[in-house]
Amino acid sequence: MDTYYVTKESVCPRCEGRKVIQEPIWKDYWDFANAFKSQNGRLPSRDEDRGWWTDAGYFDWETVGQGGVPPEECECPDCEGTGVKIEKVDLMDALRDALHCGHPLAWLLPENQGELR
Numbered sequence: 001m002d003t004y005y006v007t008k009e010s011v012c013p014r015c016e017g018r019k020v021i022q023e024p025i026w027k028d029y030w031d032f033a034n035a036f037k038s039q040n041g042r043l044p045s046r047d048e049d050r051g052w053w054t055d056a057g058y059f060d061w062e063t064v065g066q067g068g069v070p071p072e073e074c075e076c077p078d079c080e081g082t083g084v085k086i087e088k089v090d091l092m093d094a095l096r097d098a099l100h101c102g103h104p105l106a107w108l109l110p111e112n113q114g115e116l117r
């Protein structure tokens with residue numbers, strides 16, 4: 001017997017459909033900046049955070065992508081910027097998922113045919 005597959009599209013769980021995610025280094029940066037703020041009552045100035053970026057391996061005088069500080073948001077790597085998660089799903093699993101119990105067409109599922117007829 002052949003196996004049939006369908007394509008399942010759902011909202012990308014990583015970016016929640018936003019198509020972009022925060023560049024991970026920026027999360028670390030905000031941890032640093034907020035710690036700085038609770039100590040000093042203000043966010044670090046550009047001169048003050050330059051050292052942090054340098055320690056992290058990014059240099060604000062360099063070009064983005066060649067050592068420079070990356071943009072805060074980048075394309076979601078899980079969905080490649082589409083915001084949609086696409087999976088190959090076995091047709092029967094897809095039917096089971098779509099026609100869960102209580103759906104008017106639930107009788108289509110082989111396991112329901114005994115009891116519902």
Ligand SMILES: [Zn+2]
Pocket residue numbers: 012013014015016017019020076077078079080081082083084
């Ligand atoms: Zn995504």
